[in-house]
Amino acid sequence: xxxxxxxxxxxxxxxxxxxxxxxxxxxxxxxxxxxxxxxxxxxxxxxxxxxxxxxxxxxxxxxxxxxxxxxxxxxxxxxxxxxxxxxxxxxxxxxxxxxxxxxxxxxxxxxxxxxxxxxxxxxxxxxxxxxxxxxxxxxxxxxxxxxxxxxxxxxxxxxxxxxxxxxxxxxxxxxxxxxxxxxxxxxxxxxxxxxxxxxxxxxxxxxxxxxxxxxxxxxxxxxxxxxxxxxxxxxxxxxxxxxxxxxxxxxxxxxxxxxxxxxxxxxxxxxxxxxxxxxxxxxxxxxxxxxxxxxxxxxxxxxxxxxxxxxxxxxxxxxxxxxxxxxxxxxxxxxxxxxxxxxxxxxxxxxxxxxxxxxxxxxxxxxxxxxxxxxxxxxxxxx
Numbered sequence: 477x478x479x480x481x482x483x484x485x486x487x488x489x490x491x492x493x494x495x496x497x498x499x500x501x502x503x504x505x506x507x508x509x510x511x512x513x514x515x516x517x518x519x520x521x522x523x524x525x526x527x528x529x530x531x532x533x534x535x536x537x538x539x540x541x542x543x544x545x546x547x548x549x550x551x552x553x554x555x556x557x558x559x560x561x562x563x564x565x566x567x568x569x570x571x572x573x574x575x576x577x578x579x580x581x582x583x584x585x586x587x588x589x590x591x592x593x594x595x596x597x598x599x600x601x602x603x604x605x606x607x608x609x610x611x612x613x614x615x616x617x618x619x620x621x622x623x624x625x626x627x628x629x630x631x632x633x634x635x636x637x638x639x640x641x642x643x644x645x646x647x648x649x650x651x652x653x654x655x656x657x658x659x660x661x662x663x664x665x666x667x668x669x670x671x672x673x674x675x676x677x678x679x680x681x682x683x684x685x686x687x688x689x690x691x692x693x694x695x696x697x698x699x700x701x702x703x704x705x706x707x708x709x710x711x712x713x714x715x716x717x718x719x720x721x722x723x724x725x726x727x728x729x730x731x732x733x734x735x736x737x738x739x740x741x742x743x744x745x746x747x748x749x750x751x752x753x754x755x756x757x758x759x760x761x762x763x764x765x766x767x768x769x770x771x772x773x774x775x776x777x778x779x780x781x782x783x784x785x786x787x788x789x790x791x792x793x794x795x796x797x798x799x800x801x802x803x804x805x806x807x808x809x810x811x812x813x814x815x816x817x818x819x820x821x822x823x824x825x826x827x828x829x830x831x832x833x834x835x836x837x838x839x840x841x842x843x844x845x846x847x848x849x850x851x852x853x854x855x856x857x858x859x
Contacts, residue, residue: 479747496544502705515553520616556585621676627691636709664728694842710739796843803835
């Protein structure tokens with residue numbers, strides 16, 4: 477049986493010519509664009525358009541990545557559509573601010589915000605029997621996945637598999653995050669099965685500038701100078717873990733993918749092409765502070781005590797908070813409130829917080845950090 481292939485290309489800057497050439501090389505190494513597109517196909521590009529922040533903050537897939545793939549699709553005779561369901565704002569406004577809109581319009585393409593949804597049934601052996609996904613996804617002949625390498629407070633990293641969660645429309649995503657706060661593997665299972673149903677046949681990963689630390693919306697840009705491509709999102713995520721020095725066991729989508737026999741999570745079964753793995757490894761990549769541990773089912777105050785000691789939690793930096801109330805509105809368990817007095821501020825009820833980190837992910841002002849419990853802080857000191 478032939479191994480699934482992942483292509484690694486060094487690309488140290490967002491230069492239009494270099495980006496397009498390297499992406500072209502990746503696609504050629506996978507068999508060429510004609511392997512994926514025939515003239516007249518509707519091709520949906522699914523980037524990460526999480527928030528309307530400046531491009532240099534590394535929150536979204538860089539517009540030059542999207543532009544390069546769109547041009548390749550157009551040259552192959554495909555119809556270009558760019559779509560996502562951002563946590564804040566719309567795909568249209570984010571594309572406009574990033575400067576992407578004129579490029580797509582010049583190619584005769586369009587940018588859509590995922591709003592209309594359709595229910596799709598899954599195979600009988602799946603854990604989840606149906607999904608509600610964007611209608612634009614079901615109407616496309618090909619989906620090209622364009623994730624950004626970023627840390628994620630709840631899920632460790634957001635990469636190729638997690639990026640397709642954007643195919644779920646609007647507030648439905650918050651409901652899934654609520655379930656994840658109670659059971660991370662439940663959420664990871666959903667992400668793996670959803671990615672299988674979306675069936676993105678081609679993925680190009682933006683790793684020229686990644687995000688480390690307090691991701692996915694408020695971390696620190698980190699130049700790592702790589703692009704990756706392949707057909708198997710699980711295999712791609714496994715290779716990225718190897719590059720970053722991240723623990724595969726902490727990326728629960730990899731663990732659940734292996735359990736469900738979806739994709740290839742084992743490095744020894746992945747064929748690497750392009751630049752050597754050792755030439756692109758990253759030293760000291762900073763992960764998010766979060767550690768999603770269970771409280772071992774302990775009752776009452778013991779469960780709450782150990783949860784606060786052994787896990788991380790969101791913490792509001794009131795010096796940066798603008799009281800936009802995005803966190804309050806997005807909290808699925810309503811544990812964020814506004815306290816009034818001498819200083820108007822927000823507070824989080826940590827005892828009842830489920831650690832879904834929706835507030836931290838969606839805060840437009842980077843005013844919510846991830847704070848480790850006291851046992852975790854002590855462990856850091858004695859390492």
